[in-house]
Amino acid sequence: MSDVKADHLPRDLTLYLLARFVLVGVIAWALSLTGVPLLVALVIGLVVGLPLGLLLFRPLNARVTAGLAKRNEKRARARAELRAQLRGEGQPE
Secondary structure (H helix, E strand, O other), rough: OOHHHOOOOHHOOOOOOHHHHHHHHHHHHHHHOOOOOOOHHHHHHEEEEEEEHHHHHHHHHHHHHHHHHHHHHHHHHHHHHHHHHHOOOOOOO
């Protein structure tokens, strides 16, 4: 089941980033409708939207984190195997 999560990592990561940027845009758009200058609205949108995105998109964040952990585990295993081969361990005599 964790292999399935790793297979969807690019899709989940893209969705997560887009969702957070859309949230920042919605907050900035709402503030600009109330008369706040656009640059100030974008800064406030970043300050408010990025932490809020952690709470609102928690399931998507968990999938991305699990996918990254699985990918890093595979890379660490491959690196350990390569180092063992370079030391000469595991080769038939």
